[in-house]
Amino acid sequence: MAYHSFLLEPISCHAWNKDRTQIALCPNNHDVHIYKKDGAKWTKIHELKEHNGQVTGIDWATDSNRIVTCGADRNAYVWTLKEGTWKPTLVILRINRAARCVKWSPRENKFAVGSGSRLISICYFEQENDWWVCKHIKKPIRSTILSLDWHPNNVLLAAGSCDFKCRVFSAYIKEVEEKPGPTPWGSKMPFGEMLLESGGGGGWVHSVCFSHSGNRLAWTSHDSTVSVAEGGKTGTVISLRSETLPLLCVTFITENSLVAAVSIQDTAVLDSEPVHESLDVPKQAAQKGISARERFQNLDRRASETQSTDKDLNTLHKNSISQISVLEGGRNQCSRFCTTGMDGGMGIWDVKTLESAMKNLKIV
Amino acid sequence: MSKSSMSDRFRKVDVDEYDENKFVDEEDGGENQGGPDEAEVDGLLRQYPSGRRGNMNAALHAVLKNPPINTKNQNAKERAELLVVKVLSSFKTSDIEKAVGSLDKAGVDLLMKYIYRGFEKPSDNSSAVLLQWHEKALAVGGVGSIVRVLTARKTV
Numbered sequence: 087m088a089y090h091s092f093l094l095e096p097i098s099c100h101a102w103n104k105d106r107t108q109i110a111l112c113p114n115n116h117d118v119h120i121y122k123k124d125g126a127k128w129t130k131i132h133e134l135k136e137h138n139g140q141v142t143g144i145d146w147a148t149d150s151n152r153i154v155t156c157g158a159d160r161n162a163y164v165w166t167l168k169e170g171t172w173k174p175t176l177v178i179l180r181i182n183r184a185a186r187c188v189k190w191s192p193r194e195n196k197f198a199v200g201s202g203s204r205l206i207s208i209c210y211f212e213q214e215n216d217w218w219v220c221k222h223i224k225k226p227i228r229s230t231i232l233s234l235d236w237h238p239n240n241v242l243l244a245a246g247s248c249d250f251k252c253r254v255f256s257a258y259i260k261e262v263e264e265k266p267g268p269t270p271w272g273s274k275m276p277f278g279e280m281l282l283e284s285g286g287g288g289g290w291v292h293s294v295c296f297s298h299s300g301n302r303l304a305w306t307s308h309d310s311t312v313s314v315a316e317g318g319k320t321g322t323v324i325s326l327r328s329e330t331l332p333l334l335c336v337t338f339i340t341e342n343s344l345v346a347a348v349s350i351q352d353t354a355v356l357d358s359e360p361v362h363e364s365l366d367v368p369k370q371a372a373q374k375g376i377s378a379r380e381r382f383q384n385l386d387r388r389a390s391e392t393q394s395t396d397k398d399l400n401t402l403h404k405n406s407i408s409q410i411s412v413l414e415g416g417r418n419q420c421s422r423f424c425t426t427g428m429d430g431g432m433g434i435w436d437v438k439t440l441e442s443a444m445k446n447l448k449i450v
Numbered sequence: 451m452s453k454s455s456m457s458d459r460f461r462k463v464d465v466d467e468y469d470e471n472k473f474v475d476e477e478d479g480g481e482n483q484g485g486p487d488e489a490e491v492d493g494l495l496r497q498y499p500s501g502r503r504g505n506m507n508a509a510l511h512a513v514l515k516n517p518p519i520n521t522k523n524q525n526a527k528e529r530a531e532l533l534v535v536k537v538l539s540s541f542k543t544s545d546i547e548k549a550v551g552s553l554d555k556a557g558v559d560l561l562m563k564y565i566y567r568g569f570e571k572p573s574d575n576s577s578a579v580l581l582q583w584h585e586k587a588l589a590v591g592g593v594g595s596i597v598r599v600l601t602a603r604k605t606v
Contacts, residue, residue, distance in 0.1 A: 228473055249473065250603070289601040309601040310594035327555050329592025 088434040089402050090128060092121070096428035098141060099409055104148035106413055110134075111426065112141035118155055120172075136163050136174045143188035143199070150194045156185035162199055162209070164218060177218040179207045187233050193240045195262045200231030206245055208257045208277075223255050223278045233293045237300040241266040241275055244303055246291030252305040252313070254282040270301055270317030282315065284323060293335040298418035302341070306333040335410040339420035339437060405429035485518040485530035491537060506541060507552050513537045514553070514560050519604050527606060531571075534564045539579045550586045558591040562599050563606050 093113045100111040108131070110120045118134040118141055139158030146153050153172065156162040160181050163174040179185060183202030190197045196210040199220075204227045209220040229248035236243055236257075243257045256275035258266060265275075272281040282303070284291075289308025296303055304314045310332050313325045405428040413422040413434065425433045466472065494509035513534050518526040541549060553561060565587065568580045587595065599605070 289597075308597070310597040327559065327594060327598065329594040331593055332597055 087402060087436060087439060089431055090434075091429070091431040092128070093430040095430055096405070096408070097426040097430055097432070099144045100411065100424075100426045100432070101144040101146035101153065102148075102411060102413065102424070103146055104151070109432070110144050110146060110153055111432075112144060112155075113430070114140065116140060116157070116159075118144060118153070132172055134165060134172050134174070137161065139184065142184065142186050145188050145190045145197065147190045147194040152190075152194070154188050154190060154197050156188040156199050156201075158184035160184060160201075162188060162197075162207075164197075175218065177209050177220065179209070179220055180222070181205065181207060183230075186231060189234045189236055191236045191240045191257075192238055193263075195240075196257070196259060198234050198236070198243055198257060200234050200245060200247075202230045204229055204231070206231055206234070206243070206255065206257075208243075208259060210259050210262050212261070221259065221277065223257065225278070226280065226283075227253070232291060233305075235294045235296050235303075237269070237271075237296050238298070239266050239269060239300060242269065242271060242281065242300070244294040244296060244305070246294040246305050248290045250288050250290065250307070252282075252284040252291045252294055252303070252307075252315075253280055254303065255280055284313065284315065288313075289332065292332065295337050295417075297338040297341050298416060299341060302338070304336050304338065306336045308332045312336060334406065334408055335425075337410050337412055337420075337423065338417040339412070339415075339423065341418055402433045402435075403427045403429055403431060407433075485526045486513045486515050486533055488529070488533060491533055506545060507549050509537050510541075510549050511552075511557075514557055514564075517560055517563075517606050519606055530606060531564065531567050535568045535573075535576050535580070538565075538568070538583055539576065543582060546582055546586050550583070550590050553590075555591070558587055559595050559598050560606070561587050562591060562595045563602065566599050567606055 092111065095114040098112040098114050100109055102109055107123045108120055109123075109128075110118050112118050116135070116137045116139060118137075119130050120132040120134070121128040122131045134153075134155070137155065137157040137159050138161075141155050141157045143156045144153065151167055153165040154162060154177075155165065156179075160179065160183065162177040162179055162185060164177060165172040165174050167173075179199055179201070181199075181201045181203040185199050185201045185207075187200045188197055196208055199207045199209065201207065204224070206223040206227070207220040208223065209218050211217075212219045223243075227245070227247055227249065231245050231247050233246040234243060237254075240263060241256055241258045242254055244252065244254050246252045254271055256272075256277060256279040258275050258277050260277075272279075275281070284305070288311060292306050292308060294303065294305040301317045302314055303317070304312060306312050310328045310330060311325045312328065312333060313323050315323045403425065407425045407427040409427075410423060410425045412420050413424050415421040415437075421437050423435050423437070425435065427433075491509055491513045494505050494512055518530050521527070550558065550561070561583070565580050565584050568576055
C-alpha cells in the first residue's frame with residue numbers, strides 16, 4: 087500500500103496513462119496537471135490550461151493516447167500530444183449546465199459526457215468536417231448524471247443519476263460502428279434505447295461500474311447501499327446495505343468482487359457468491375477522527391495536537407475518497423487499484439495484501 | 451367584447467402541473483398498508499409481565515410488520531408510530547440489546563425510521579427510551595442505517 091500526497095487541495099478527478107507512469111489530475115481548479123513517476127517521486131511535467139471552470143472529469147484513452155476533460159464551464163476538450171505538448175480541441179456539447187463526468191468508450195472512438203442538463207452527450211469524430219459531433223440521450227433522465235460507465239461491447243452505457251436511478255442506455259452510433267450483437271441486457275439497441283432502469287427511492291446514484299464481462303452492473307447510492315444487477319435477470323437486484331456513510335465510488339476487481347470506497351477513508355471490499363446471496367463487508371482499519379475541538383483542547387493541555395495512537399486517524403486517506411481506478415489486471419483480475427480523495431492524496435492499494443489483512447475474506 | 455364569446459376555462463388550468471421539469475415521485479400502491487395489527491401487538495404486550503421474555507421480541511416483530519410506508523393516510527402512520535413507541539417503552543433496558551439483535555438488517559433500518567419519527571413528537575419519557583433504543587440500534591446498523599432514514603423518500 088503506498089500513499090502519495092500531491093497537494094493540499096482535493097483532487098477532483100484523475101486518470102492514468104497506459105503504462106501507469108503518468109497521472110493526469112485536477113487540483114480542484116480550472117487546470118489539469120500531469121505528473122510523471124520518477125523513481126519514487128512524482129514530478130509535474132504538463133499543465134493543461136483551457137477550461138474556464140472546475141475540471142470535473144478526466145479520462146485518458148490509453149491506446150490512442152488522447153485525454154478528454156470536461157468541466158463546469160459546460161465544455162469538453164480532447165487533448166492530443168503533439169511535439170511534446172498537449173493540444174486541446176473543443177467539443178461542443180450543447181449543454182446548458184456543467185458537465186459532471188466523462189468516459190472514453192472501450193474502443194476509444196467515442197466518449198460520453200454526463201451533465202447537470204439532465205442528459206448524456208455521446209460525442210464522436212466526424213471525418214469529413216474534422217470535428218467532434220455530439221448526440222444527446224435525454225429521455226427519461228430527470229436529474230443530473232453523476233457517473234457513467236461503458237459496457238465492453240462499446241455500445242451500452244450505464245448512467246447513475248440524481249433522480250435516484252441507475253440506467254443502461256444504448257449509445258450506438260451508426261457512423262462509427264456496426265450493429266452490436268445481442269447481449270444479456272437486450273438485443274434491440276437503437277440509439278438512446280433504455281435497457282434497464284433500477285427502482286427509485288434509494289438515494290442519488292454516485293457511481294456505476296460494469297464488470298469485466300459486462301454481465302454485471304454495480305452501483306453505489308447515497309442511502310449507503312451498493313446494488314448489483316445481472317443482465318438478463320430483470321428484477322434480481324441484490325442490494326447490500328452498508329453500515330458506513332455513503333460510498334462514493336465503486337469498481338469491480340474480479341467478476342465476483344467489488345471495491346467500494348466510503349465517503350470517509352474506509353475502503354470496503356465486498357465479495358459475493360455468484361448466486362445472489364448475502365455479501366460480506368469486512369472493513370479496512372477502524373477509523374475514529376478527532377474533532378477539531380478535541381485538537382484544540384489537546385493543544386492547550388499538552389502542546390501537541392495528537393493524543394494516544396488509537397485515537398489518531400490511522401487510515402490511509404485523511405478525507406473522503408472520491409474516485410477509484412484499476413491500475414493493474416483489469417476488472418477481472420485486478421491486482422492493484424488507486425484511490426484519490428479530498429485530502430489531495432493518492433493511495434495505491436494492493437489486492438493481495440488487502441486479502442491477507444482481512445480475515446474471512448477471500449477474493450474469488 | 452370578446453369575453454362573452456371565448457371560453458376562459460384556461461385560466462383555471464394549473465400550469466405548474468404540466469411543467470416538464472417537475473419531478474414526480476413514483477406512486478406505489480399503498481392502500482393495503484394499514485400499519486401493524488393493534489390487537490396482535492396488544493395481546494403480546496399483555497403477556498410480558500408474566501415473565502415470558504420471548505414474547506417481547508415477538509411483540510417487537512409484530513409491531514414492525516406491515517409498516518405504512520407507501521400509504522398517504524396520515525392517520526395510519528400516526529397510529530403505527532404510537533403503537534411502536536408504546537412497545538419500545540415497555541421493554542426493560544437490559545432487554546433492548548437482545549431485541550435489536552433479533553432483527554434483520556431491514557428490521558434495524560425500519561426501527562431507526564420509527565425511532566426518528568418518535569423523536570419528532572416527544573411525549574413524557576419517550577425521548578429517553580428512544581435514545582436508549584437508538585444507541586443499541588446504532589451499534590448494529592451503523593451510520594448507514596441513519597443515512598437510510600435521512601435519504602428515504604417514502605418513510606413511516
